[in-house]
Amino acid sequence: xxxxxxxxxxxxxxxxxxxxxxxxxxxxxxxxxxxxxxxxxxxxxxxxxxxxxxxxxxxxxxxxxxxxxxxxxxxxxxxxxxxxxxxxxxxxxxxxxxxxxxxxxxxxxxxxxxxxxxxxxxxxxxxxxxxxxxxxxxxxxxxxxxxxxxxxxxxxxxxxxxxxxxxxxxxxxxxxxxxxxxxxxxxxxxxxxxxxxxxxxxxxxxxxxxxxxxxxxxxxxxxxxxxxxxxxxxxxxxxxxxxxxxxxxxxxxxxxxxxxxxxxxxxxxxxxxxxxxxxxxxxxxxxxxxxxxxxxxxxxxxxxxxxxxxxxxxxxxxxxxxxxxxxxxxxxxxxxxxxxxxxxxx
Amino acid sequence: xxxxxxxxxxxxxxxxxxxxxxxxxxxxxxxxxxxxxxxxxxxxxxxxxxxxxxxxxxxxxxxxxxxxxxxxxxxxxxxxxxxxxxxxxxxxxxxxxxxxxxxxxxxxxxxxxxxxxxxxxxxxxxxxxxxxxxxxxxxxxxxxxxxxxxxxxxxxxxxxxxxxxxxxxxxxxxxxxxxxxxxxxxxxxxxxxxxxxxxxxxxxxxxxxxxxxxxxxxxxxxxxxxxxxxxxxxxxxxxxxxxxxxxxxxxxxxxxxxxxxxxxxxxxxxxxxxxxxxxxxxxxxxxxxxxxxxxxxxxxxxxxxxxxxxxxxxxxxxxxxxxxxxxxxxxxxxxxxxxxxxxxxx
Numbered sequence: 001x002x003x004x005x006x007x008x009x010x011x012x013x014x015x016x017x018x019x020x021x022x023x024x025x026x027x028x029x030x031x032x033x034x035x036x037x038x039x040x041x042x043x044x045x046x047x048x049x050x051x052x053x054x055x056x057x058x059x060x061x062x063x064x065x066x067x068x069x070x071x072x073x074x075x076x077x078x079x080x081x082x083x084x085x086x087x088x089x090x091x092x093x094x095x096x097x098x099x100x101x102x103x104x105x106x107x108x109x110x111x112x113x114x115x116x117x118x119x120x121x122x123x124x125x126x127x128x129x130x131x132x133x134x135x136x137x138x139x140x141x142x143x144x145x146x147x148x149x150x151x152x153x154x155x156x157x158x159x160x161x162x163x164x165x166x167x168x169x170x171x172x173x174x175x176x177x178x179x180x181x182x183x184x185x186x187x188x189x190x191x192x193x194x195x196x197x198x199x200x201x202x203x204x205x206x207x208x209x210x211x212x213x214x215x216x217x218x219x220x221x222x223x224x225x226x227x228x229x230x231x232x233x234x235x236x237x238x239x240x241x242x243x244x245x246x247x248x249x250x251x252x253x254x255x256x257x258x259x260x261x262x263x264x265x266x267x268x269x270x271x272x273x274x275x276x277x278x279x280x281x282x283x284x285x286x287x288x289x290x291x292x293x294x295x296x297x298x299x300x301x302x303x304x305x306x307x308x309x310x311x312x313x314x315x316x317x318x319x320x321x322x323x324x325x326x327x328x329x330x331x332x333x334x335x336x337x338x339x340x341x342x343x344x345x346x
Numbered sequence: 347x348x349x350x351x352x353x354x355x356x357x358x359x360x361x362x363x364x365x366x367x368x369x370x371x372x373x374x375x376x377x378x379x380x381x382x383x384x385x386x387x388x389x390x391x392x393x394x395x396x397x398x399x400x401x402x403x404x405x406x407x408x409x410x411x412x413x414x415x416x417x418x419x420x421x422x423x424x425x426x427x428x429x430x431x432x433x434x435x436x437x438x439x440x441x442x443x444x445x446x447x448x449x450x451x452x453x454x455x456x457x458x459x460x461x462x463x464x465x466x467x468x469x470x471x472x473x474x475x476x477x478x479x480x481x482x483x484x485x486x487x488x489x490x491x492x493x494x495x496x497x498x499x500x501x502x503x504x505x506x507x508x509x510x511x512x513x514x515x516x517x518x519x520x521x522x523x524x525x526x527x528x529x530x531x532x533x534x535x536x537x538x539x540x541x542x543x544x545x546x547x548x549x550x551x552x553x554x555x556x557x558x559x560x561x562x563x564x565x566x567x568x569x570x571x572x573x574x575x576x577x578x579x580x581x582x583x584x585x586x587x588x589x590x591x592x593x594x595x596x597x598x599x600x601x602x603x604x605x606x607x608x609x610x611x612x613x614x615x616x617x618x619x620x621x622x623x624x625x626x627x628x629x630x631x632x633x634x635x636x637x638x639x640x641x642x643x644x645x646x647x648x649x650x651x652x653x654x655x656x657x658x659x660x661x662x663x664x665x666x667x668x669x670x671x672x673x674x675x676x677x678x679x680x681x682x683x684x685x686x687x688x689x690x691x692x
Binding site for chain 2: 017018019020021022023024025026046047051054055056061062063271272274284288289290292293295296297299300302303304305306307308
């Protein structure tokens with residue numbers, strides 16, 4: 001990317017409202033983040049993409065110099081807002097903040113992302129709930145292809161634009177969507193509509209039904225995924241890019257990812273535990289603090305708890321990706337995959 | 347101090363529950379903190395000073411290598427807990443966390459602080475509300491002197507112990523208390539019972555009535571104070587040490603201290619303001635972010651807002667102290683004092 005080289009497979013920390021929760025930009029650099037994700041829906045509603053544009057774009061606004069990927073806003077319009085209706089024209093919804101009516105079209109989704117000056121823009125797509133009837137999933141996938149063409153036409157700048165494959169958990173619909181989207185001149189192909197309740201096995205089955213029809217000459221991005229096991233299994237199937245709120249959200253809920261598996265600071269067993277959360281971890285949190293202290297911060301609702309837990313969990317995820325890359329280069333990916341699944345078998 | 351030289355006058359950021367809210371230890375170092383304060387009451391109740399002792403003391407627990415001053419716990423037993431009674435023996439109170447009954451005596455206050463291994467311990471004192479009848483203030487000051495002697499006798503380690511002057515806003519009671527406390531072999535003398543609602547003018551009058559009777563051979567500490575104007579006026583009267591939650595608490599409420607006066611991020615005027623909060627400030631926040639972004643974070647309730655605002659406000663307070671020290675050394679203190687009061691005239 002013009003703003004920096006990204007080694008894949010890569011994990012992108014989520015900065016929903018123009019901030020990766022509890023992280024300063026220098027903290028993000030320190031944990032090894034190379035690219036982050038921001039949410040078009042949230043930033044469009046508040047503070048507004050026109051204000052961000054006026055402030056010099058999202059990079060300057062949030063003081064993050066690396067690449068930024070933005071979603072299209074569609075998913076949040078489905079999941080957070082009060083959705084009024086969906087037509088081929090676009091999505092009508094009422095803001096979850098103040099109930100104000102908004103319209104998101106393929107053209108406006110690209111326009112907003114251009115205002116943000118995101119390095120990788122995503123097409124507006126129609127993400128369906130799980131489970132959904134086949135007929136509806138088919139209509140949504142068809143509309144996603146229609147919108148994908150309109151997004152390509154709407155683009156005015158030279159930043160990257162990714163298309164999104166839909167099709168729910170129906171192999172033939174996934175194949176059709178993949179062929180249609182991959183045939184268009186996108187800079188990358190995303191797999192959308194997963195991690196919406198279908199479970200790990202069905203997620204992997206759907207990837208198996210989709211990826212053979214997505215050419216390997218462009219990055220492949222699995223949106224909103226996932227657990228360490230989801231990630232390594234998706235990498236095994238050829239996915240290059242991931243984003244997920246798990247490491248950051250779980251951190252704020254007192255859950256740490258460690259090389260021994262998950263650790264919940266809610267457990268009384270850590271009250272007098274002088275060990276660091278993960279003896280194999282070199283992050284700031286593990287170098288300086290005990291489980292006892294982190295549990296105290298969590299129980300006491302101290303902001304520092306969210307900070308230190310987030311630092312650790314993001315470091316864990318970014319080290320995981322680094323370890324995966326090394327295991328591929330060193331030809332021991334299968335061993336690494338097996339071991340990770342033993343530590344994270346739940 | 348064995349753990350580091352402290353130039354005075356000094357401001358001590360408040361780390362109530364073993365964490366200066368929203369600050370990592372390296373952030374504290376970065377803003378120039380040399381000594382911090384922690385609250386005995388909070389740490390005694392949670393996680394418990396015996397656990398902190400077991401974890402290697404408070405410095406190791408919170409990964410802060412510099413000196414730590416702890417209060418005696420008395421003030422919070424008055425202000426936060428449900429106070430059962432006060433006798434010469436000590437304070438009986440019910441925890442604000444779970445209602446459990448506790449007893450704080452001069453001896454246990456010192457014992458708890460020794461468990462924490464604080465570098466500067468404070469005597470248990472009886473802080474009275476403002477206003478309080480003269481008779482009661484007299485009894486409380488007398489008891490404070492009694493407890494002061496018992497604290498000195500109870501001390502087992504070689505860490506510093508400060509006595510506390512009480513006496514409300516009654517000049518003769520302050521004089522009596524000051525003479526009694528200053529006659530004892532304390533390592534420093536604190537002025538307690540101020541900043542409890544008496545207002546700036548009466549606070550200064552009380553200092554004027556007290557400080558002539560406190561010898562100048564030991565550091566003098568004005569507890570829980572204050573605004574920039576409180577501080578510079580107290581320095582003018584000979585105070586060396588301060589602590590206050592204002593910079594940290596106000597930060598979380600969206601209020602910034604700047605060289606131009608106070609800035610409230612609640613104000614809509616900052617929505618599209620691309621300037622940094624303080625053009626004369628070299629802190630991380632001012633070097634990287636605009637008022638527009640900080641307002642967005644505040645309105646969006648992002649943790650990063652608390653972090654960046656706290657970084658800035660603590661930097662402001664610690665720079666203020668540094669500027670005061672330079673103005674004294676450079677013989678322009680009176681000019682500096684006048685200018686500061688113009689910027690903070692409210």
